[in-house]
Amino acid sequence: MIPMPAGALPAFIRIRWRIFGFLFAFGLLAYFQQKSITIAAERIMPELHLTQLQIGWLQQAFVLGYALFQIPGGMFGQRLGARRTFVIIGLLAFAAMMTTSMAPYFFGGQGLFVALLSAQLLLGIAQGAIFPVSAGVFESWFPVRHWALVQGLQSMGLQLGAAMTAPLIASMMQSMGWQRAVFYTTLPALGVIGLWAWYGRNSPREHRAVSAAELAEIGDRSDELRASVVTPNRLKDLFTNRNVMLLAFSYLCMNYAFYLLANWVFLYLVQVRKFSVLESGWLASVPPLAAALGAGLGGLLAGRFCQRYGARWGYRLIPLCAMPAAGIMLLVGVGADNAYLAVFALALSYGLVELTEGSYWASAMTVGRGDTMTVGGVMNTGGNLGGIIGIPIVAYLSGQGAWNAAFWIGAVLALVSALTWLGIDTERPIRETPAQNN
Numbered sequence: 001m002i003p004m005p006a007g008a009l010p011a012f013i014r015i016r017w018r019i020f021g022f023l024f025a026f027g028l029l030a031y032f033q034q035k036s037i038t039i040a041a042e043r044i045m046p047e048l049h050l051t052q053l054q055i056g057w058l059q060q061a062f063v064l065g066y067a068l069f070q071i072p073g074g075m076f077g078q079r080l081g082a083r084r085t086f087v088i089i090g091l092l093a094f095a096a097m098m099t100t101s102m103a104p105y106f107f108g109g110q111g112l113f114v115a116l117l118s119a120q121l122l123l124g125i126a127q128g129a130i131f132p133v134s135a136g137v138f139e140s141w142f143p144v145r146h147w148a149l150v151q152g153l154q155s156m157g158l159q160l161g162a163a164m165t166a167p168l169i170a171s172m173m174q175s176m177g178w179q180r181a182v183f184y185t186t187l188p189a190l191g192v193i194g195l196w197a198w199y200g201r202n203s204p205r206e207h208r209a210v211s212a213a214e215l216a217e218i219g220d221r222s223d224e225l226r227a228s229v230v231t232p233n234r235l236k237d238l239f240t241n242r243n244v245m246l247l248a249f250s251y252l253c254m255n256y257a258f259y260l261l262a263n264w265v266f267l268y269l270v271q272v273r274k275f276s277v278l279e280s281g282w283l284a285s286v287p288p289l290a291a292a293l294g295a296g297l298g299g300l301l302a303g304r305f306c307q308r309y310g311a312r313w314g315y316r317l318i319p320l321c322a323m324p325a326a327g328i329m330l331l332v333g334v335g336a337d338n339a340y341l342a343v344f345a346l347a348l349s350y351g352l353v354e355l356t357e358g359s360y361w362a363s364a365m366t367v368g369r370g371d372t373m374t375v376g377g378v379m380n381t382g383g384n385l386g387g388i389i390g391i392p393i394v395a396y397l398s399g400q401g402a403w404n405a406a407f408w409i410g411a412v413l414a415l416v417s418a419l420t421w422l423g424i425d426t427e428r429p430i431r432e433t434p435a436q437n438n
Helices: 015-048 054-066 071-078 083-106 109-126 130-141 144-176 178-186 188-199 212-218 233-239 242-271 278-282 286-309 313-336 338-354 357-368 373-401 403-423
Strands: none
Touching: 015 054, 015 083, 015 109, 015 144, 015 178, 015 212, 015 233, 015 242, 015 338, 054 071, 054 242, 054 373, 071 083, 071 373, 083 109, 083 130, 083 178, 083 188, 109 233, 109 278, 130 144, 130 242, 130 313, 130 357, 144 286, 144 357, 178 188, 188 338, 212 403, 233 242, 242 286, 242 313, 242 357, 242 373, 242 403, 286 313, 286 338, 286 357, 286 403, 313 357, 338 403, 357 373, 373 403
16 A cells, blocks of 8 residues: 555644644633533532622632733743643642532531632632643644634634533532532543643644644744743733733623623523523523534634735624624623523624634734743733623622623623724734834
8 A cells, every 4th residue: 555645644634633632622621610610509509508699709719810820821831831731730620620529528618618719719720821822832733824713613612611511510410419510520631631741742843743744734933933931021022012902901801791601691591581400501501502613613714814804804804793793692682581582692692702712812823923822821811801800790780680781791891892903903913013012
């Protein structure tokens, strides 16, 4: 048999797509871990005598740790490399989830709440580096034309994890309780971490299985990659760069709607739409499935728009159209008389929000050019400020039965996030605009 030349191998056999598979899995597991507590909250509140506001504080602890470690996590990843970084943060996240499931056996009262709060804070810190470091891996392993696509596909993995969480945790809670449900669904993470430690590499040139043909396909961007240590002057450049700051602000506004849809739909369906817990678990999986479809489609479209219209308008077009439409669907969902129409509208809103993920993250990579992990950390810090601000607002308003107000705020911020894109110019990377950084 005549061997097939390396350059003729189908795309899915390329080593870079195997590396992508690991990052897809890390993202899926991360969102499964994040969303478990929001689904288990329906049982946690009566069993542990916690209020809905305290559940909000648990979510806030996660988002606080997640937001605070975005920039340090990106810097840590640039310094240590993606291979070791994912092993370390994966094990920390595993420990946090095990603590969450086991804490009620060892603590009670205020001590139990503090233990759960600490576990969620640790989970947020551990996961803070995942997506900035993933962006750096994509920069090294994929050609520029695929950046938006792989970012969109990874976001699809996140939403598939979120979609799996609601029905799986809800059904397992029915038969074995929330603690065992969280415990058993956490175990697969160890397998992914071990396989990554064995197979993963920081760059294509470090992986023995990468052929010369694949290296040529990826392209040599070594001249764009800077030293691994992020200096104070480089940090100053990032924090004074207009494009980086506008991306962070727009992502902040977008993420209020994101966290509203991602964290609160299950309780909204139980409390307002009066679905049963099990039925709400299945219905709550519909918006994340729509979001997964939106994320994958958005990454594909953003890449094609960039090829046709250039990076500036190629990345702008989707957020400018999708975010206002997402805000309208939020209002349709909360105002619908029919409960199933409300679920459909919220699912469509979530799909439109996630349609923009490829544009945001590929823009951060395009602007960062070698400092992608840190730039991604800055942008995602802004994004998670949307959660830090939004979670207590939604927790308070929902606790008062004022769900409509929470959705109206989301609609307004969705419009603001879209308009901010008019000031973002991704055709001017940081290294090419020194004047505006001083």
